[in-house]
Amino acid sequence: MSGVAGQAADGRGVVVLGAGMHPWGKWGRNFVEYGLVAAQAAIDDAGIDWRDVQFVAGAATVRNGYPGYVAGSTFAQALGWTGAQISTSYAACASGSQAVNSARAMILAGLCEVALVVGSDTTPKGFLKPADGERWDDTDWLRFRLLGMTNPAYFGLYARRRMDLYGATEADFAQVKVKNAAHGLGNPYARYRKACTVEDVLASPMVADPLRLLQICATSDGAAALVLCSEAYARRVAGARPAVRLTGLATTTPTFPQTTIEMPEFATDSAAALAPPARGFKESIADEAYRQAGVGPEDLSVAEVYDLSSALELDWYEQIGLCEPGGAEALVRDGVTALGGRVPVNPSGGLACFGEAVPAQAIAQVCELTWQLRGEAGDRQVAGARVGMSINQGLFGHGSAVILTR
């Protein structure tokens, strides 16, 4: 389906008609409240009425009981049941983009013209941890029990490897945090809006050597929503605003043998019988989104990447093709990925300024790209942004990338 998604001349592409968010924070309220705010903001931004929405795709949360497992239905009920079609997606950190993909597929299949996507979460304090109870056949439970292997510990392994292989320094990692903190200062949806220095970062407590507290993303409450529609529908309702098109969306699995240790595994696949694939897991997610959109890394104006840690942002530079392996430190040192640089990364402030609200996060990335491509991003605007990519990764082989173009 190379190049067809969103670009078809027959009016069957997909347009991002509306985007809306509830500010990230630690509000301690029910996740449905935040989702409702984001959904209504997206509907208003689209200039349509809730009754116009034909399909609701919810991204599930597993930390808020049954209403979270059936998020599509929960949000549809909260907005007022209208007889719309619904779906719910759970895919760890890629839940939001799988929900977007459900809506895209319905529109591309001609089964609906306009869809609402909503993700929202209320999170507990501290490390993300498995649910209570003993589960000796659950890898995610066992890695805590037998190793004390938290998510930041995996991030620490990746960061330390960059130091030994590429000569990355703790100051390089800290510089990513400093950049993202500066980007998010004026973002009304960001939780942390405070400038910091390399010295501040390096003075914070060690969590997973070489990563310190200020380099690891928090867990947050927050919600994001999108209204997607067909090209034909957008022409009827959108007026003069530039159309932002969703031209690529990948939810690629790893390819066996996956030879990078990933959450929540105890070991990688063995490559004893079959050679590893030429492109790694995260590279292959980006590759597929580029292929669908018919663009490449050289076309990117802006990117939102999943900076679960400051050092992980550097891995993403290489995985989305901004530079060769080992080249990422130079990009952040030279300001290439800062606002005003050649390819600003995480102009929203990224997870460094938001913290992670799992089912909302991938949707929030697409909201930011939408505003960037419309030229509505205020003092964090990337001048002349035309092509944007978001990319993320979660437990159990989940990952996603989205490309928007205008």
Next chain:
Amino acid sequence: MTDRAQRPAIEGWLVSDPARPRLLGTRCTACGTYYFPPQSSACRNPDCRSRSFEQVELSERGRVWSVTSAGYAPPPPYIAPDPYVPFTLVAVELERERMVVLGQAVSGTQPRDLRVGDEVELAIETLCTIDGEDHLIWKWRPVAAGAKTSDEVTSSTEAGA
């Protein structure tokens, strides 16, 4: 070790004899793919449809893929000592199996004692004590010749900064 009763922290994953520590995996009898933790349901090589596996002892030595630490006590179900003492975690490349296996480093190992490529070997230590019984787990121990002292690593890091 103590006089307390001892048992592996999980059955079937390790030989918990400190004199002869081993990790137990499985190997597909058709294509030769190794698995840890051991699994024998179906081979995950997409070109192989085997459901036949043999139990194998994995290599007891490997090289550091990377290393990190647990600066804060991991949440339950990890059973952390009180007061908490940070520990080091290692990802180790096994040459024959062509896979990377995680483990804690033996007590007292600092993350900056190890570098990517250093050689480590299996050891057995107590993970936690429950109802007076020591639960034993595999750990990775630096092989003396390959390990550097903290001072050496610190000074080379500073020189590179």
